[in-house]
Amino acid sequence: MPDWLFEVSDKDGNIVRLALSRWEMHIRVKHREVTPYVEELKQLIAAPTIITRDSEGCFHLSVLGAVGGKWTNLYLEAVVRYEEGEDDEGEVLTAYFNGRIPKGEVIWFNRT
Amino acid sequence: MVQQNIIEEIRDANHDWVDRVQHEVHDFQYDYDADVLYVAYGDPGEAFSMPLDVEGEDVYLRVELDTHRIVGMDFLHFRKVFLKNHEDLGMIYDSLSGILGKLDWRLQLRLPSDGGYGEVALMVPGHALLDYFPAYLPRVAPELVTAPLLPDGLLYPGVLLHRDITAG
Numbered sequence: 411m412p413d414w415l416f417e418v419s420d421k422d423g424n425i426v427r428l429a430l431s432r433w434e435m436h437i438r439v440k441h442r443e444v445t446p447y448v449e450e451l452k453q454l455i456a457a458p459t460i461i462t463r464d465s466e467g468c469f470h471l472s473v474l475g476a477v478g479g480k481w482t483n484l485y486l487e488a489v490v491r492y493e494e495g496e497d498d499e500g501e502v503l504t505a506y507f508n509g510r511i512p513k514g515e516v517i518w519f520n521r522t
Numbered sequence: 523m524v525q526q527n528i529i530e531e532i533r534d535a536n537h538d539w540v541d542r543v544q545h546e547v548h549d550f551q552y553d554y555d556a557d558v559l560y561v562a563y564g565d566p567g568e569a570f571s572m573p574l575d576v577e578g579e580d581v582y583l584r585v586e587l588d589t590h591r592i593v594g595m596d597f598l599h600f601r602k603v604f605l606k607n608h609e610d611l612g613m614i615y616d617s618l619s620g621i622l623g624k625l626d627w628r629l630q631l632r633l634p635s636d637g638g639y640g641e642v643a644l645m646v647p648g649h650a651l652l653d654y655f656p657a658y659l660p661r662v663a664p665e666l667v668t669a670p671l672l673p674d675g676l677l678y679p680g681v682l683l684h685r686d687i688t689a690g
Contacts, residue, residue: 432553432555432556435553435626436551436553436556436558436560436626439551440551440560440562440594440596441569441571442568443568443569443570443587464580464598464599465578465580465599465603466580466598466599466602466603468598468599480587484570487571489598491556503553503556503557503558503598504553504556504558504596504598506570506571506582506596507570507571508570508571508572508573508582509528509570509571509572509585510572510573512573513573513580
């Protein structure tokens with residue numbers, strides 16, 4: 411069982427995790443700009459503004475302006491793969507700032 | 523949200539895309555379990571991702587925040603989708619899969635400046651795997667890059683392959 415950088419409940423109460431190895435070896439290396447924003451990632455998983463589903467069934471959770479300053483006009487986005495089963499646990503595959511609304515079928519949109 | 527004129531800004535910042543990537547270090551990093559291929563050119567600074575409007579593929583440009591230079595691409599569902607859509611590349615990848623295995627891997631290419639061969643641990647015969655990616659962007663998103671496509675037959679002289687033995 412890999413170590414987790416974090417475990418957080420999504421808006422439906424499912425546990426979503428980010429493997430520490432994925433964070434250290436891939437996301438921090440290739441998307442270094444998200445490195446300071448772990449708490450914002452956890453918050454966006456718990457309370458996304460928009461959720462889309464891509465062609466392979468992965469979910470893209472995002473919040474516009476999750477981080478201020480130079481990132482204000484960009485979406486902070488996490489791509490989550492859920493394992494089908496009783497608990498529907500999810501795992502973050504990657505994370506980045508996105509310059510557009512996430513691609514895919516819109517599953518959920520928070521209008522508030 | 524990125525305004526429409528960002529498209530023009532990205533295009534204006536990348537007239538030299540094809541030439542520039544030929545002189546940059548190419549860094550390929552693959553997360554096997556996530557099935558995400560990260561491609562980077564040079565040593566990019568802070569960047570944001572922008573999805574390409576390519577039907578059936580989840581490909582993202584990496585755009586440097588300050589300069590709007592394209593500094594890489596991310597390929598989600600690389601094995602399951604992208605390689606199936608690009609059979610020629612898939613065949614090359616399959617030929618390497620016996621070496622790459624089911625682990626994460628990283629590959630860096632440094633083109634030697636003197637026209638000879640740099641450090642070589644693995645030679646990729648025939649049509650090079652790695653000229654596929656610089657050619658992909660002008661082919662699928664010409665509104666972003668006005669540079670012409672790479673000429674056919676462009677080959678990389680060699681490939682230095684690292685295998686991350688701590689992965690998996």
